[in-house]
Amino acid sequence: MSSKIFPTAQDAENAFYEALERCDLDGMMAVWAEDEDIFCIHPTGPRLTGQDEVRSSWAKIFAGGAGARVQISDQVAVSGMMIAVHSVHENFTVEGDPRPRAPVIATNVYLRTPAGWRMIVHHASPAPAQLEAAPRGAPPKILH
Amino acid sequence: MSSKIFPTAQDAENAFYEALERCDLDGMMAVWAEDEDIFCIHPTGPRLTGQDEVRSSWAKIFAGGAGARVQISDQVAVSGMMIAVHSVHENFTVEGDPRPRAPVIATNVYLRTPAGWRMIVHHASPAPAQLEAAPRGAPPKILH
Numbered sequence: 531m532s533s534k535i536f537p538t539a540q541d542a543e544n545a546f547y548e549a550l551e552r553c554d555l556d557g558m559m560a561v562w563a564e565d566e567d568i569f570c571i572h573p574t575g576p577r578l579t580g581q582d583e584v585r586s587s588w589a590k591i592f593a594g595g596a597g598a599r600v601q602i603s604d605q606v607a608v609s610g611m612m613i614a615v616h617s618v619h620e621n622f623t624v625e626g627d628p629r630p631r632a633p634v635i636a637t638n639v640y641l642r643t644p645a646g647w648r649m650i651v652h653h654a655s656p657a658p659a660q661l662e663a664a665p666r667g668a669p670p671k672i673l674h
Numbered sequence: 675m676s677s678k679i680f681p682t683a684q685d686a687e688n689a690f691y692e693a694l695e696r697c698d699l700d701g702m703m704a705v706w707a708e709d710e711d712i713f714c715i716h717p718t719g720p721r722l723t724g725q726d727e728v729r730s731s732w733a734k735i736f737a738g739g740a741g742a743r744v745q746i747s748d749q750v751a752v753s754g755m756m757i758a759v760h761s762v763h764e765n766f767t768v769e770g771d772p773r774p775r776a777p778v779i780a781t782n783v784y785l786r787t788p789a790g791w792r793m794i795v796h797h798a799s800p801a802p803a804q805l806e807a808a809p810r811g812a813p814p815k816i817l818h
Contacts, residue, residue, distance in 0.1 A: 567750060569761055576801050577761065577779050579750070606711060606723070608785065608794060612754035615783050615795060617713055617721065635721050637781050637797040639759050641752065650752060651759060653781040655799035657720050 534560045536647045539607075539614035539640035546638070546649060547600055547620075553592035559585055563641055563648035571653045573634055599623045603633070614640045614647070620654070632659045678704045683751075683758035683784035686791045690782070691744055691764075697736035703729055707785055707792035715797045717778055743767045747777070758784045758791070764798070776803045 536542040542561050549557035559581075562568050566580045570587060578587050604619040619633035639651035680686040686705050693701035703725075706712050710724045714731060722731050748763040763777035783795035 567752060569750060571779055571799065574799070574802060577763070606713060608711060608757065610754050610756035613752065613757040613759065615757065615759065617795065619721070635715055635797070637795060651761065651781060653779070653797050653799070655715065655718070655797070658718060
């Protein structure tokens with residue numbers, strides 16, 4: 531499972547949101563760095579640190595049910611040689627529930643490891659309900 | 675004002691929290707990169723982008739009053755050549771109000787620019803009230 535190689539931070543991000551939609555715990559954990567310094571803040575949640583806390587939080591979320599789709603918008607990306615930082619809006623829709631929801635704002639940080647790019651930080655917080663639509667993200671800024 | 679040089683990301687972080695305590699708008703903006711790709715999420719707020727939105731948000735916060743102290747704890751830091759990512763707990767105390775408050779969780783991202791290290795991302799969200807005290811942060815992890 532963790533032999534998956536992501537050649538870019540964007541590949542890791544795509545896999546992260548695919549795993550989230552599919553409630554695929556192994557797929558989710560294959561995105562995270564095998565490192566105790568990873569951390570994850572779910573919306574309105576505390577900071578979780580390390581493989582065990584992060585894995586069990588996703589296990590709990592995924593046990594809660596499937597059927598949610600997430601569409602990513604408004605990406606801003608800053609990339610160095612070793613670290614990439616993405617900010618996105620996560621737009622969730624739940625089957626059978628057409629109500630519009632405020633997006634979740636996520637800061638995602640990726641690290642270039644010997645096993646490809648992996649996530650080390652996911653910080654998500656709910657945007658206020660009155661959030662106006664922002665313009666689509668600009669192309670990623672490359673520093674090197 | 676923006677001629678201030680921060681030799682390390684930690685120097686920029688120290689200046690950020692000093693400016694926040696002092697409600698010093700120029701000091702605050704001297705920490706941020708002079709870049710339109712900066713962004714700032716205040717607790718429960720939307721994502722603000724660019725110098726103008728970020729500056730006016732701090733102006734509004736600082737106009738709201740002084741007297742708050744902030745103590746930083748539980749720092750985790752990951753540093754590359756060009757980008758450093760810090761996660762901290764911000765512990766606010768307000769003069770004359772001894773009630774314990776839940777910390778704010780902040781992800782701070784710094785960029786090495788020609789003018790020294792500058793902040794490019796501040797993502798803050800309130801931790802749940804029942805957050806238990808976490809151990810003090812480990813020493814920063816250096817990647818290069």
